[in-house]
Amino acid sequence: MEPQLSYPSIGVDVLGAGGEAEMPNCLSACVLLVVGLGVEVPAPVSLRPVPAAIEIDLPESTEQVLVFGKAADGREVDLTRQASYATTVPGIISTTPTGRITPLRDGATELIVMVGMQTARIPVQVRGVAAPPPIAFQRDIIPILTKAGCNSGGCHGKAEGQNGFKLSVFGYDAAADRQAIAFEGGGRRVFPPVPDQSLFLRKALAVVPHGGGKKFDAESRWHRRVRRWISEGMTLDDAAQVSMASIAVEPAHVTLTAFGSQQLRVTAVDSQGRFRCVTAEAEYQSNNDGIAGVDRDGLVAATDVPGEAAILVRYLGQVAVCRVTRPRAAGEFVRPPEHNFIDRLVWDKLQQLRVPPSPPADDATFLRRVYIDAIGTLPTVDEVRRFLADGTPDKRQTLIAALLNRPEYVDYWTQRWCDLLQVDKDIITPQGAVAMSRWVRRQLEQNVPYNEFTRAVLTAKGSTLSESPAAFFQVQRDAETSARAVSQLFLGVRIECAQCHHHPFERWDQKDYFALAGFFTGVERKPGPQGGIKIVAKAGADLKHPRTGEVVPTAGLGAAPAEFAGPGDRRQSLADWVTNPGNPLFSKTIANRLAAHYLGRGLVEPIDDLRATNPASNEPLLDALAAHVVASKFDLKAVTQTLLESRVYQLSSVVDEGNALDEQNYSHALWKPIAAEVLLDAMSQATLAPEEFNGWPAGYRAIQVWDNKLPSDFLQIFGRPTRQTVCACERGVEPSIAQALHLMNSTTTLRKIQERTGRARRLAESTLAPAEIVTELYLVTLSRPPTADEQKLMEQAFTASSDRRAATEDVLWTLLNTKEFVFNH
Secondary structure, three states: OOOOOOOOOHHHHHEOOOOOEOHHHHHHHHHHHHHHHOOOOOOOOEEEEEOOOEEEOOOOOOEEOEEEEEOOOOOEEEOOOOOEEEEOOOOOEEEOOOOEEEEOOOEEEEEEEEEOOEEEEEEEEEOOOOOOOOOOHHHHHHHHHHHOOOOOOOOOOOOOOEOOEOOOHHHOOHHHHHHHHHOOHHHOOOOOOOHHHOHHHHHHOOOOOOOOOOOOOOOOHHHHHHHHHHHOOOOOOOHHHHOEEEEEEEOOEEEOOOOOEEEOEEEEEEOOOOEEEOOOOOEEEEOOOOOEEEOOOOEEEEOOOOEEEEEEEEEOOEEEEEEEEEOOOOOOOOOOOOOOHHHHHHHHHHHHHOOOOOOEOOHHHHHHHHHHHHHOOOOOHHHHHHHHHOOOOOHHHHHHHHHOOOHHHHHHHHHHHHHHOOOOHHHHHHHHHHHHHHHHHHHHHOOOOHHHHHHHHHOOOEEOOOOOOOOHHHHOOOHHHHHHHHHHHHHOOOOHHHHOOOOOOOOOOHHHHHHHHHHHOOEEEEEOEOEOEEEEEOOOOOEEOOOOOOEEOOEOOOOOEOOOOOOOOOHHHHHHHHOOOOOHHHHHHHHHHHHHHHHOOOOOOOOOOOOOOOOOOOHHHHHHHHHHHHHOOOOHHHHHHHHHHOOOOOEOOOOOOOOOOOOOOOOOOOOEEOOHHHHHHHHHHHHOOOOOOOOOOOOOOHHHOOOOOOOOHHHHHOOOOOOOOOOHHHOOOOOOHHHHHHHHHOHHHHHHHOOOOOHHHHHHOOOOOHHHHHHHHHHHHOOOOOOHHHHHHHHHHHHOOOOHHHHHHHHHHHHHOOHHHHEEO
16 A cells, blocks of 8 residues: 655744744754654764755655765764754645655745754755646556556456456556556446546545455545546557656665665656656565565665665666665674685675684585585595595695596586486487487586587587487477577576566566577477487578567677578577677676585575676676686686685584674585485485486486486485476475475385495494494494594494394484485585
C-alpha cells in the first residue's frame, strides 16, 4: 500500500512575523523531540541538503530531501530523519518527518532544514497545481502499477493474466496496458464521466473485493493521479515525451555503522535531459539482506554483520545501484604477508571493513582441502604421512603443481564441464554422451586454452556421435535456447527474462535478446547417416522483434551490429566477439567460476548472474582475476595454480570474534559441501569398498562415470545435477535431513563399513594396537592424526567391547558421519 504523504508542514507554525523562521524556539523543540525519542543525533559542524534547489510541476509529484551532516572528524552521516523542517511561506508544500515534500499550491518558498544549531535552506518552486499538465500514462501510471505489484508475474503480469485482466510484465508494453485498462472487458474497468465509479479505482481502494488487496488509500497521491488520468480520457502519452534515458541514486555509495540507516533519493533523467525525483515510485531490493536491507520507501538499514551489499533501484526499465559498506566498529587490522595479487586485494578489502583474516590452515587441513578441490579425491594415508613429514618450505607449491598434472584432475573436471554443457544421455543418446565426454576429456588432457575450448563449442558442427561438442546444439534445440545457454554459460548473463519484456534487473531488453539469438539462426539439425543428429551450419537471418515486427540486427550483448563476411556460419563472428580478450564478460565469468569453486563463494553470486545491479563483493579482485585469465592466455591451469597458491585460499576455517560473521570477503576458509560423486568416492576410499556401478567394470570411480542418469540413491540424495540447464545451481549443495539419515542408516554406508575385505575388517584382524587403528582411521577419513582428546575418546570403543571388529567399525562409522568428513574446509 502506498504510504500517506499528506502530513502538515512542520515549518508553518514556527514562522515569525517577517516571514523568517524563529530559529531558537524551533531548535529547542527539535532537540527535545529527538532526545525524547531516544535517537542519537550527531553534532554536525555543517549541513549539506540534497537537492540544492527544488522544482515541482505536477500536483501528484513528490521530492525526497536528503540531509547530510558533516561531523568534526570529517565523517558525513545521513540526518534526513533526524532533521526538522520548516518553510518561509506556509501552504505551498507539506513536509513529512522523513524529508518527503508534497506540493499544495503554486508559489515559491524556502525549505529550512535544522539539526541542532545548524541550518540550511533550499529554494522551492511549485507550479502546475492550479493548471496541471496532462497525465502521461507511461511516465505516471506504469510506475504505480509496477510498484503496487499489479503487473508482476504473480499478478496480472503473468502469461494468462489474472481473472481476465492481463498487463505486460513490469509495464514493458505501455500501449497494450492502456488498451487493457481502458477498452478491454467491454470498457467496464473505467468510467471517465465519474472516475470514482471506475472499477479500476474501486478495486485498488478495496471498495469492492479484490484478490490483490488494497493498493492505495483514498485521496492519496496515487489515487489522485490515476483518477485524473481517467478523467482526462485515458490518453496514451507521446513516447518521445516520457522515454527514460537513465536513473541515478543518491548516495551511490554509503558507509554505515552497525544498525545505521540511509535514506536514498532517486532521480530520473528523460530523453530531453529533464530531471525528476521518482523516489516514491522507484522499487528497491537488496542483494544481501544479511548486511543491509531496504524498505519500499528507499530507507536502507544495516545489520551488525560487516561486509558489503548492493541496493538495486529500478524505475521504468532503468536500473541503478547504491553500494553499502558496513565495516566493523573497531578492531586493529594487522596486514598479513602476501603471496600474490589475490592476497593484496583481499587484504585491502578486509582492511577497509576492519575484519581480521584467520591464520593459515595447518598442513593437514590444506592437504585435504586442495586434494578435494583440485582432483575430487582424498589423499591416501601414505600421501598424508609424506606431506606432514616433509619439511621443505615450498612443499605446498610443489604439491599444487603435481595435483594439476594428475589424471584425477582430468576425471574430475571432465565431469564438471559435462554438467555445464548438459551432456545428458537421455537427450543426446548414450553414444553421444560418451563421444562428447571424450572430447571434453581430451581438451583437459591437452590443457587447451579456454578461449579455444569455448570457440569449439560455439562453432560445433557435424555428427553428435563424433568426438566433438556438436551435441551441445542437439540439446539447444533452436536459436533462442542456444542464445540463452551461451549467454549464461560463457558470459554470465541470464538473458532469458528479456525474451518477453525488459530485463527487470539489467539494461537488456527484447532487442538484445533477439539480436543475440540471430547468431544461431543458421544452425540446422538433421538426421545423421549412422544415427544421431548432424549439426549443419548455413547462412542465417536476422530475427524480428515479436512485438513491433521490426528486424533486429544480430549483435552481441551491448555490442554494435555484427558484420558478416559472407553467407557462412554466423557463429564464427559470435565466437570472435565472445572470446575476444577485450570482452570483460567472458573473462570475468570464468574467473568468477574458478573463484567460487576454490574459495567457496563467487565474487558474484549467483556465479552466472553478472550484471551492474549485482556487483562483485570485491570488484578490484574480479577485475584482476579476469585480467590474469587474459594474461595467462586463457590457461585455466595457470589461473587455478594462482588461486591455490594464494594465502587467501590457504587460510584456516577457524574463525574468531572479528571475522565470524563474514561470509563474503574471504577472511577465512568456508565450509564447503563435498560434491555427491566426490563424497561417494571418498567413502569408498576410506572403507576400501569400491562402489559397484550397474553395467560398469569394477574399479570405476563416481567422478569417472559419464552416465548422468546412472541409478544411485546416494548420488541423487546428495545433489547430483540432472543436466537440464547450464546453470551451476543444478548441483545441490544444501545439507538435508535425508543426507544425514542416509549416512547414518543406509545400506550403502553399512555395507561399505562392514565389507568383508574392507578397511575395518583388515585393521581389526591386523596386529595394530587400538591406538594405531584409531590413528589410521583418522588419517584415511580426515587426513590428519587425532588430537589427544579424540584419541582417548575413540579408544574407549575398544575398552568397552571385546569385539575388535565391532569397535573398529564403530569408530569408522563415527568418522564418516562427522561434519569434518562430509564437508571440505
